[in-house]
Amino acid sequence: MRHRKSGVKLNRTSSHRDAMFRNMVTSLFKHDRIRTTDVKAKELRRWADHMVTLAKRGDLHALRQALAVIREKAVVHKLFAEAPERFANVSGGYTRIVKIGTRPGDSAPVSMIELTGEKPAAPAKESK
Secondary structure (H helix, E strand, C coil): CCCCCCCCCCCCCHHHHHHHHHHHHHHHHHHCCEEHHHHHHHHHHHHHHHHHHHHCCCHHHHHHHHHHHHHHHHHHHHHHHHHCCCCCCCCEEEEEEEEEECCCCCEEEEEEEEEEECCEEEECCCCC
Protein backbone atom coordinates (compact mmCIF):
# COMPACT_ATOMS: atom_id res chain seq x y z
CA MET A 1 0.00 0.00 0.00
CA ARG A 2 1.24 3.48 -0.76
CA HIS A 3 -0.74 5.37 1.84
CA ARG A 4 0.56 8.89 2.55
CA LYS A 5 3.37 8.68 -0.01
CA SER A 6 3.59 11.90 -1.98
CA GLY A 7 4.83 12.29 -5.54
CA VAL A 8 4.55 10.13 -8.61
CA LYS A 9 7.01 7.51 -9.85
CA LEU A 10 6.45 7.92 -13.63
CA ASN A 11 8.25 4.60 -14.27
CA ARG A 12 11.65 6.25 -13.64
CA THR A 13 14.42 5.87 -11.12
CA SER A 14 14.53 8.48 -8.38
CA SER A 15 17.67 10.13 -9.77
CA HIS A 16 16.14 10.37 -13.25
CA ARG A 17 12.90 11.74 -11.84
CA ASP A 18 14.69 14.37 -9.74
CA ALA A 19 16.86 15.45 -12.67
CA MET A 20 13.84 15.67 -14.97
CA PHE A 21 11.85 17.86 -12.58
CA ARG A 22 14.87 20.06 -11.86
CA ASN A 23 15.22 20.65 -15.60
CA MET A 24 11.49 21.27 -16.00
CA VAL A 25 11.26 23.77 -13.13
CA THR A 26 14.28 25.61 -14.56
CA SER A 27 12.61 25.80 -17.97
CA LEU A 28 9.33 26.93 -16.44
CA PHE A 29 10.90 29.90 -14.67
CA LYS A 30 13.06 30.70 -17.69
CA HIS A 31 10.21 30.76 -20.25
CA ASP A 32 7.14 31.36 -17.96
CA ARG A 33 5.27 28.46 -19.59
CA ILE A 34 6.07 24.98 -20.86
CA ARG A 35 4.15 22.16 -22.53
CA THR A 36 4.20 18.68 -20.97
CA THR A 37 1.95 15.76 -20.09
CA ASP A 38 -0.83 16.18 -17.54
CA VAL A 39 0.75 13.99 -14.86
CA LYS A 40 4.15 15.68 -15.13
CA ALA A 41 2.49 19.12 -15.02
CA LYS A 42 0.63 18.26 -11.83
CA GLU A 43 3.82 17.09 -10.14
CA LEU A 44 5.81 20.05 -11.49
CA ARG A 45 3.28 22.39 -9.86
CA ARG A 46 4.47 21.17 -6.42
CA TRP A 47 8.11 21.92 -7.25
CA ALA A 48 7.37 25.33 -8.80
CA ASP A 49 5.13 26.51 -5.97
CA HIS A 50 7.82 25.60 -3.45
CA MET A 51 10.44 27.60 -5.40
CA VAL A 52 8.15 30.67 -5.52
CA THR A 53 7.59 30.38 -1.77
CA LEU A 54 11.35 30.35 -1.24
CA ALA A 55 11.73 33.37 -3.53
CA LYS A 56 9.07 35.29 -1.61
CA ARG A 57 10.94 34.59 1.62
CA GLY A 58 14.04 36.02 0.01
CA ASP A 59 16.71 35.33 2.62
CA LEU A 60 20.12 33.77 2.01
CA HIS A 61 19.09 30.30 3.13
CA ALA A 62 16.11 30.33 0.74
CA LEU A 63 18.41 31.45 -2.09
CA ARG A 64 20.77 28.56 -1.42
CA GLN A 65 17.89 26.08 -1.25
CA ALA A 66 16.60 27.32 -4.63
CA LEU A 67 20.09 27.12 -6.14
CA ALA A 68 20.21 23.48 -5.05
CA VAL A 69 17.15 22.74 -7.22
CA ILE A 70 17.17 25.16 -10.14
CA ARG A 71 19.96 24.49 -12.62
CA GLU A 72 20.84 28.02 -13.77
CA LYS A 73 22.02 30.76 -11.46
CA ALA A 74 20.58 33.50 -13.70
CA VAL A 75 17.11 31.93 -13.51
CA VAL A 76 17.28 31.86 -9.70
CA HIS A 77 18.28 35.52 -9.54
CA LYS A 78 15.48 36.43 -11.97
CA LEU A 79 12.99 34.50 -9.83
CA PHE A 80 14.13 36.14 -6.58
CA ALA A 81 13.93 39.58 -8.22
CA GLU A 82 10.44 39.14 -9.73
CA ALA A 83 8.55 36.87 -7.32
CA PRO A 84 8.07 39.22 -4.34
CA GLU A 85 6.33 41.82 -6.53
CA ARG A 86 4.60 39.38 -8.90
CA PHE A 87 3.10 37.13 -6.21
CA ALA A 88 2.85 39.58 -3.31
CA ASN A 89 -0.96 39.41 -3.00
CA VAL A 90 -1.39 35.62 -3.19
CA SER A 91 -0.31 32.87 -0.81
CA GLY A 92 -0.41 29.89 -3.15
CA GLY A 93 -1.58 28.89 -6.59
CA TYR A 94 1.35 30.39 -8.43
CA THR A 95 0.89 28.14 -11.48
CA ARG A 96 -1.96 27.38 -13.86
CA ILE A 97 -2.44 24.12 -15.78
CA VAL A 98 -4.39 24.30 -19.05
CA LYS A 99 -5.22 21.08 -20.88
CA ILE A 100 -4.47 21.44 -24.59
CA GLY A 101 -5.26 18.03 -26.11
CA THR A 102 -3.32 14.90 -26.88
CA ARG A 103 0.14 14.22 -28.26
CA PRO A 104 0.09 12.85 -31.81
CA GLY A 105 2.60 10.03 -31.30
CA ASP A 106 1.12 8.16 -28.35
CA SER A 107 -2.12 10.03 -27.62
CA ALA A 108 -0.88 11.10 -24.19
CA PRO A 109 -2.88 13.97 -22.64
CA VAL A 110 -0.86 17.19 -22.92
CA SER A 111 -1.12 20.34 -20.79
CA MET A 112 0.50 23.73 -20.65
CA ILE A 113 1.72 24.88 -17.25
CA GLU A 114 2.32 28.59 -16.81
CA LEU A 115 3.05 31.06 -14.05
CA THR A 116 0.14 33.19 -12.93
CA GLY A 117 0.34 36.79 -11.83
CA GLU A 118 1.17 39.76 -13.93
CA LYS A 119 4.73 40.21 -15.08
CA PRO A 120 6.50 43.22 -13.63
CA ALA A 121 6.70 45.96 -16.22
CA ALA A 122 10.10 46.51 -17.77
CA PRO A 123 11.52 49.95 -17.08
CA ALA A 124 10.84 52.32 -19.95
CA LYS A 125 13.86 53.61 -21.83
CA GLU A 126 14.28 57.33 -21.74
CA SER A 127 14.60 59.07 -25.07
CA LYS A 128 17.21 61.77 -25.43
